[in-house]
Amino acid sequence: MLGNPMNNIFFVTRYLKKYTWWVAATVGATFVLVSVQLAGPWLIRRLIQMVSAGAASGIGTLAAMVLCVYIIKAVFQFLRSYLAHVAGWGAVADVRRDVYDHLQGQSLRFYERRQTGELMSRLVNDTDKFEHLISHAVPDTVVNVLTLAGVSAVLFSMSPSLMLLSLIPIPLVIVAVRAFGVYVRPAFRERQEDLAMLNANLQDNISGIREIQAFNQEHNESRNIWSRIEKFRRSNLKALKLMATFSPLIEFTSSLGTVIVIYVGGRFAGGGSLSIADLVAFFLYLEMFYQPIRALTQAWEHTQEAVVGAERVREILSVRPEVRTPQSPRAASGTIDGRVSFENVWFHYEEGTNVLEDISLCMEPKTMTALVGPTGVGKSTIASLIPRFYDATGGCVRVDGVDVRDYDLAFLRRHISIVLQDVFLFNGSLKDNILFGNPNATDEDVLRAARIANAHEFICECPDGYDTLIGERGIKLSGGQKQRISIARAVLKDAPILILDEATSAVDTATEKLIQEALDRLIRGRTTVVIAHRLSTIRKADQIAVLENGRVKEAGDHDSLMKKGGLYYELSTVQSSM
Numbered sequence: 001m002l003g004n005p006m007n008n009i010f011f012v013t014r015y016l017k018k019y020t021w022w023v024a025a026t027v028g029a030t031f032v033l034v035s036v037q038l039a040g041p042w043l044i045r046r047l048i049q050m051v052s053a054g055a056a057s058g059i060g061t062l063a064a065m066v067l068c069v070y071i072i073k074a075v076f077q078f079l080r081s082y083l084a085h086v087a088g089w090g091a092v093a094d095v096r097r098d099v100y101d102h103l104q105g106q107s108l109r110f111y112e113r114r115q116t117g118e119l120m121s122r123l124v125n126d127t128d129k130f131e132h133l134i135s136h137a138v139p140d141t142v143v144n145v146l147t148l149a150g151v152s153a154v155l156f157s158m159s160p161s162l163m164l165l166s167l168i169p170i171p172l173v174i175v176a177v178r179a180f181g182v183y184v185r186p187a188f189r190e191r192q193e194d195l196a197m198l199n200a201n202l203q204d205n206i207s208g209i210r211e212i213q214a215f216n217q218e219h220n221e222s223r224n225i226w227s228r229i230e231k232f233r234r235s236n237l238k239a240l241k242l243m244a245t246f247s248p249l250i251e252f253t254s255s256l257g258t259v260i261v262i263y264v265g266g267r268f269a270g271g272g273s274l275s276i277a278d279l280v281a282f283f284l285y286l287e288m289f290y291q292p293i294r295a296l297t298q299a300w301e302h303t304q305e306a307v308v309g310a311e312r313v314r315e316i317l318s319v320r321p322e323v324r325t326p327q328s329p330r331a332a333s334g335t336i337d338g339r340v341s342f343e344n345v346w347f348h349y350e351e352g353t354n355v356l357e358d359i360s361l362c363m364e365p366k367t368m369t370a371l372v373g374p375t376g377v378g379k380s381t382i383a384s385l386i387p388r389f390y391d392a393t394g395g396c397v398r399v400d401g402v403d404v405r406d407y408d409l410a411f412l413r414r415h416i417s418i419v420l421q422d423v424f425l426f427n428g429s430l431k432d433n434i435l436f437g438n439p440n441a442t443d444e445d446v447l448r449a450a451r452i453a454n455a456h457e458f459i460c461e462c463p464d465g466y467d468t469l470i471g472e473r474g475i476k477l478s479g480g481q482k483q484r485i486s487i488a489r490a491v492l493k494d495a496p497i498l499i500l501d502e503a504t505s506a507v508d509t510a511t512e513k514l515i516q517e518a519l520d521r522l523i524r525g526r527t528t529v530v531i532a533h534r535l536s537t538i539r540k541a542d543q544i545a546v547l548e549n550g551r552v553k554e555a556g557d558h559d560s561l562m563k564k565g566g567l568y569y570e571l572s573t574v575q576s577s578m
Helices: 005-053 056-104 108-112 116-158 160-166 170-207 209-214 218-271 276-317 379-385 409-414 430-435 443-452 456-460 479-493 509-522 558-564 567-576
Strands: 340-350 353-363 368-372 394-399 416-420 497-501 527-531 543-548 551-556
Touching: 005 056, 005 116, 005 276, 056 116, 056 276, 116 160, 116 170, 116 276, 160 218, 160 276, 170 209, 170 218, 170 276, 218 276, 340 379, 353 379, 353 551, 368 379, 379 497, 379 527, 409 416, 416 479, 430 443, 430 479, 443 456, 443 479, 443 509, 479 509, 543 558, 543 567, 551 558, 551 567, 558 567
Parallel strands: 368 527, 368 543, 416 497, 497 527
Antiparallel strands: 340 353, 340 394, 543 551
């Protein structure tokens, strides 16, 4: 039950177990703080009694006591606030870590259905609201409840009848809180969803700024972002309007008690049944009595925000990863020889639309298998099933005779290197990006990998050599340079299975020659799966599988397929004539 408010609150507070000491210290500081706050009106009452009795000699001592109260109050206000923040931000850090780890464990299918910015909003903005609950709403509620209880006891001891009269507005406050709960939480949820969509659109547009400028779409995209900003503004103001209405209503309702006490207490004091000192002290305590009720409205706002944030975070955490390590994995150590086989494999992204149909294919260790065919026939999908970016919907994929679904996932992927057409590089140095293939590699290993990838020469020409920063997604590098860094990364990983997905496309002839030389060195001694449109690059493959409509149409080496005169022959003839 994701929408149950109490379940969402329990979800947040369970992260406090790790910070039990900090929470306990916060509660201790809270008790002291409430105690000294209760002493304030009592000291004022004592002052009035002393002045009325003409006992001025003790006023200095009383002033010193008041000073001590204020000092203790300031110290414990700091302790309560700081200790609560330690617990709050600690819990937020922990839940963010859990959400991020959970996101990393999701399959690619999960990300195909969601925008990056929306996920970031759940990870950052929604979890941020947890701190408001832990560091503000919960401590403030504890302080206010304790203050309410303490003040109630003092007021009752001073005048039971006045105390009972001052409780008259409380049922109205409870009704108002329950009524607003029905409207406030949905409003805050709508606000969080609009903020998530704004973040998602901003992330898309900033990442795609080159395309926006290239196609002269600045005006249209500005209009789209403005509409998202305006939508968030409206939903934010709607939520704030509800809270702005709620707070004065609680303020007014609680003030009715003061009006009642002024009338009845004044008559009591005039009739002599209540002393002036007691009446003044009663009013001071009464303000302390209603102040927690008013303060609870702010805590209520923080609670509603946290409940909505927790609901959205729990929604993500409730998504079970489609691809995961089995409870008893077949292998978590040792090595892989690299024999890959597809046995009657079927696959679909959407139910009812098969991308692969009854694929059977065997790739022997240390051989090259090329996957060719028209665009959209499932070549990249076949490659994606080996490291389990997706799982086959029918049949099975085996590595060294073991179903890939039986392997420890990290172990399986540790033995597979991938060089893609669309290379992703991180915002760091050239060296950092090469080391991504093996963070424990030495500088000598990095240099050797760069030389094998034909990247060392251009790296040395960069301003800071291997320490040159390349910008987000490697924006400062050419396509060919990115590709060679990706190859160096694969060299450093040194995995027995290698997947090359269009690794030489979209580059000039000279760069292609450098990349092809690097790839020739990389594939030695590895089981290699090559996806290529340029058939000239895979003529030396041990096996060429030609795909059509999601099936293997024909398979064999270059010479046998050319003699057969089938689809491969047609594709090769068309390319050679271009």
